[in-house]
Amino acid sequence: MYDRAAKYISSRQRLLVASHANPDGDAIGSTLALGMGLLGLGKQVQMFNADGVPRTLRFLPYADRIVKHLDPGLAPDGLILVDCAQPRRAGEQIAELAKRLPPFFIDHHLLPGIRHEEHCIDPRAAATGEVIYRIFRSIDMWITPEIAKLIYCTLVVDTGSFRYSNTTPDVLRLAADLISAGADPWAISSQLQENHPVVRFVLMRSVLETLELAERGRFASVVLTGDMLREARARPEDAEEFVNFPRAISGVEVAALFREQERRRWKVSLRSKGEIDVAAITALFDGGGHEHAAGCTIEADLPTVKARIGEAVRKALHRKR
Ligand SMILES: [Mn+2]
Structure with a gap:
């Protein structure tokens, strides 16, 4: 399943990465981690969210790269939806685009009505960020400290700070790898949980x-x-x-x-x-x-x-x- 994502990416040059409106930490963290990773691979990338980045997530590296309005100049040849299996949940602009550019889904929820064998959906993953990490590792991509922070954030959010039942040994091993790669647990958790207006x-x-x-x-x-x-x-x-x-x-x-x-x-x-x-x-x-x-x-x-x-x-x- 991870090689399908690698194949999709390698055969495209101008990619639009988007997630659902009213985004949470997995949606934004995954959009940014994938988008920045793709930029690192030399792709042209646009990162989109119909509602932009909520105040609580603006501390994330590259958060200001996410746009609320599509750049008409990009003319994407690939549309990747992360943590979002329905184009309409990503907003009208994406729903409209998805009619002519069928989206590729990267997710950790199995969804009815989607041909899973054509996408990259891993229900064993705790967060979409974990799926993205495994895609990057499958192509031997170096995980930068910023991407480590972004993916760590998706884990904290979707495991309820490593409390929910999706906190598997693999998730904790992944978290350990991300800390080694530059994610600072307290810096991320304090921004997420002890920084409220x-x-x-x-x-x-x-x-x-x-x-x-x-x-x-x-x-x-x-x-x-x-x-x-x-x-x-x-x-x-x-x-x-x-x-x-x-x-x-x-x-x-x-x-x-x-x-x-x-x-x-x-x-x-x-x-x-x-x-x-x-x-x-x-x-x-x-x-x-x-x-x-x-x-x-x-x-x-x-x-x-x-x-x-x-x-x-x-x-x-x-x-x-
Ligand atoms: Mn999620």
Whole structure:
């Protein structure tokens, strides 16, 4: 599978690398690591994200190289989507381009509807950054200290700082190699986790006020409204990972964050700490994700959204017992 990526790259000269909008550390770290690696190989490269780089990730090497608007002069002969298996999730510009330039996917999630044998998708990898590292190693590319930092960041983010079950011996060996290659664990973790603007905590206070427990403490949820954002003078990205608070409560198996997108339009993020497959729940509402982290968007008022999700969670919890 890694030789497919090497082949795709070697037969192309002008590459566009993009990931999903509303990007996380794996999306941005992977875009930059791959893009910079390709530049090092002498390719013409454009790195794109429809939403740009969130404030929390701007410390990453080369972060200012990611553009929000495609350079019409590039005329790419290759389109690589990292950590993003649907062109429409990368924004309209990419979705439009993907119609004439079929994307090559580099990812660590198996996805329905994609011919995996034509792409580079390794479900054993903890992060897309790990897949990119293995592609680079398969072509004997030297890992620069900057690329090591970028890939290390993808691991920290996608393994929850080496806490989740995807923290395999291979991941820790890879992390050790990246530290040897120049990644500084504390420099990266402190930038990612101890560098928040105070408005994040003002927002957190209002969100925690909404905490509700149901199903005898097995389901916990919080709400984030547009008014809360405005009152705290916060940006949507200041609420990153808020769904992890209800999940951290003892006894909780499923956690939800109901987030107002616009009037009567709610984004629901679900997290599972136990055996409940939350992707099966969001699939009922046309959403996506995986077993432990999934999301969907529902158009209705908040009580209705809560009732629908609550009912689906109740059924899932019931099926388990
Ligand atoms: Mn990922």
